[in-house]
Amino acid sequence: MAKQKTAYFCSSCGCEEPKWFGRCPSCGEWGTCVEETVAVKPSSKGGRVHSGALSLPGQKEKPQLLRDIEATEEKRIDMCDPELNRVLGGGLVPGSMVLLGGDPGIGKSTLLLQTIMNVRDHKVLYVSGEESAYQLKLRATRLGGENENVYVVCETNLDEVFVHTANIQPDILIVDSIQTIATDDLESSAGSVGQVRECAARLLKFAKESGTPVILVGHITKEGSLAGPKVLEHIVDTVLQFEGDQHYMYRILRAIKNRFGSTSELGIYEMLGTGLRQVTNPSELLLSGRHDDLCGVAIAAAIEGVRPFLIETQALVSSSAYATPMRSTTGFDSRRLNMLLAVLEKKVGFKLVQKDVFLNIAGGLRVSDPAMDLAVISSIMSSNLNLPIPGDTCMTGEVGLSGEIRPVSRLEQRVLEAEKLGFRRILIPDYSLKSIDCSKLSIEVCAVKRVDEAFRLLFR
Numbered sequence: 233m234a235k236q237k238t239a240y241f242c243s244s245c246g247c248e249e250p251k252w253f254g255r256c257p258s259c260g261e262w263g264t265c266v267e268e269t270v271a272v273k274p275s276s277k278g279g280r281v282h283s284g285a286l287s288l289p290g291q292k293e294k295p296q297l298l299r300d301i302e303a304t305e306e307k308r309i310d311m312c313d314p315e316l317n318r319v320l321g322g323g324l325v326p327g328s329m330v331l332l333g334g335d336p337g338i339g340k341s342t343l344l345l346q347t348i349m350n351v352r353d354h355k356v357l358y359v360s361g362e363e364s365a366y367q368l369k370l371r372a373t374r375l376g377g378e379n380e381n382v383y384v385v386c387e388t389n390l391d392e393v394f395v396h397t398a399n400i401q402p403d404i405l406i407v408d409s410i411q412t413i414a415t416d417d418l419e420s421s422a423g424s425v426g427q428v429r430e431c432a433a434r435l436l437k438f439a440k441e442s443g444t445p446v447i448l449v450g451h452i453t454k455e456g457s458l459a460g461p462k463v464l465e466h467i468v469d470t471v472l473q474f475e476g477d478q479h480y481m482y483r484i485l486r487a488i489k490n491r492f493g494s495t496s497e498l499g500i501y502e503m504l505g506t507g508l509r510q511v512t513n514p515s516e517l518l519l520s521g522r523h524d525d526l527c528g529v530a531i532a533a534a535i536e537g538v539r540p541f542l543i544e545t546q547a548l549v550s551s552s553a554y555a556t557p558m559r560s561t562t563g564f565d566s567r568r569l570n571m572l573l574a575v576l577e578k579k580v581g582f583k584l585v586q587k588d589v590f591l592n593i594a595g596g597l598r599v600s601d602p603a604m605d606l607a608v609i610s611s612i613m614s615s616n617l618n619l620p621i622p623g624d625t626c627m628t629g630e631v632g633l634s635g636e637i638r639p640v641s642r643l644e645q646r647v648l649e650a651e652k653l654g655f656r657r658i659l660i661p662d663y664s665l666k667s668i669d670c671s672k673l674s675i676e677v678c679a680v681k682r683v684d685e686a687f688r689l690l691f692r
Contacts, residue, residue: 240265241425246461259462268420306492309404309445312350315501315510316343318537319472319485321493324404327443328492329436331410331465333450333458334474339483339501339508340449341408342371343474346507348406349377356381357402361388361412361422375507388422390415390431394438402444407435409449410464425461432464465489475598476503482595483508497537515541515653518595528615531626532607533646533658534599540642540649542626544594545604547611552588563593564608565600572609572631579635580684582616603640605631606659609683610690619691626650627659627686635683639664651675659686 240249243266247258255262308323317323324330334340341363348356349372356379360368365384372378385396390413397405407413413431414422421427432448439446448468450458458465465471471489476482485499500511519531519542528547533540552558561569569591576582589612593599606629614621628646630638639661640646647668650658655675662679670677680686 238267239426240267241461242266243425244462246425246429246463266425268418268424268426309351309354311347312352313347313510314512315485315499316347319487319490319493319497319499320470321487321490321497324445324447325469325492326445327439328445328469329439329467330445330447330470330472331450331458331468332447332472332474333452335452338474338476339503340474342375343483343485343501343508344406344408344447344449345371346375346377348382348404349375349379351404352379352381354381354403355400356383356404356406357397357400358382358384358406358408359393359396359413360384360386360408362409374505388412388414390434394434397438397444404445404447405435405439406447407449409451410435411451429461429463432467436467476596482511482597484597494537498539513541514539515649518543518597519653525620527618527620528611530607530611530614530621531655532604533626533628533650534601534604535642535646536599536601538642538645540645542649542653542655543597543599543604543607545607545611546592546594547608547615548588548590549584549612549616550588550590552586557584557586558588558590560589561591563596563598564591564604568605569608571633572605573612575631575633575635575683576609576612579682580613580687582613584612584616587616602630602638603628603646605629606637606683606686610686613687613691617691621690622657624654624656625659625690626655626657629659629661629680629686631683637661637680637682637686644668647673647675647677659689 240252242256242258242261243264244261245256245259247256253265256264306325308325310323311317332340345368348358365386368384383400383402387393410428410432411423414427415430418426418430435446452458469491470487473486473488475484475486481503483501483503485501487493487495487497489495500514501508502511530545532543532545534543559566559569573584573589577584591608606627609631610621610627628640630640632638643660643664647658651673657676657678659678659680662681665679678689680689
């Protein structure tokens with residue numbers, strides 16, 4: 233019979249200590265110490281092995297020379313979803329482990345259930361620890377899909393899950409969610425640091441030994457990070473973040489970590505009553521319309537991953553009613569906004585110290601492309617001067633601290649996207665003008681070197 237042992241874990245990084253601690257000695261976080269009862273099993277060599285220790289497959293294999301290992305191109309599983317395949321790097325890799333996180337009600341379970349209903353060539357086992365089989369059936373009916381190769385089981389015991397996988401032999405295993413799964417080897421409740429770490433380690437061992445890809449659904453904390461120990465994100469192969477505002481219909485799928493592809497890819501969905509619709513051309517949806525008489529609106533040519541799309545940037549500048557003016561941003565970095573306002577005041581000469589500045593990226597999208605800088609400061613100046621920017625003009629460029637317009641990557645793709653959507657003029661950095669051939673373009677390309685030069689073209 234296994235002996236009982238009490239240990240203290242850090243809920244942030246999963247560090248284990250025999251005594252209580254106020255500050256974690258590993259990650260330095262305060263107030264993250266939790267006490268859990270764990271089991272200790274005797275090892276074959278007379279020592280003791282902690283059952284919560286991370287046990288990875290392949291520990292009994294002999295070392296091999298790197299040059300003797302045969303490397304072949306991995307065969308990926310087509311998820312029948314171009315957006316999901318793009319974020320995964322071309323499809324789901326056999327034997328991999330994927331962690332999908334997101335806010336409650338954002339559509340994580342809907343995305344997975346909708347996807348596996350279209351994967352008809354592979355046997356799928358969907359383990360649900362939060363919903364009943366009846367609820368999953370109602371959701372599948374609402375999504376309008378039928379698949380004879382999808383098995384559903386409502387189970388929270390990890391040992392029973394492995395029994396079902398041995399009987400069904402699925403090609404894809406989905407666990408929704410990892411925080412609801414527990415093993416009898418540990419006395420702690422489901423969702424604790426020890427349970428999440430142990431269950432994830434065993435599922436990883438199952439994935440690597442059987443070659444079956446495992447997709448985990450993970451909860452997030454109020455700060456927006458994935459709940460559970462940090463080791464959960466380290467042992468999985470891919471971490472996907474499903475984000476978006478519940479008041480908007482758009483959902484963004486990002487890859488935070490990906491061992492089999494790029495982390496700069498982006499998948500865009502539209503939430504409808506019948507499920508999630510893939511947005512193949514996000515530019516047309518993110519532009520609310522062309523209005524020549526609206527002040528404070530600028531169109532930016534941005535890129536996320538390898539996809540160019542045009543985004544509407546909205547700004548409002550008004551007189552401040554308080555001693556300290558407000559700086560509010562939605563979908564944009566507030567610290568970068570303060571930097572751009574300092575550039576406007578120092579290099580252009582516009583005083584915005586006693587004015588409130590509100591910035592919004594239309595559609596609920598959050599973009600980190602530095603090429604948005606020129607559109608941000610242009611929309612701010614348009615609202616401040618009460619002068620509209622021509623509706624057939626878009627722009628791209630990074631703004632430096634000296635007021636110069638710095639070059640951006642993949643400029644030709646941005647210009648072609650603007651031309652495809654019918655824009656007649658685009659402002660680009662002067663340094664990048666040599667990288668594109670303007671003779672084949674129907675759109676007017678205006679190269680600018682500094683911020684004041686761009687303003688003279690926009691507000692003349």
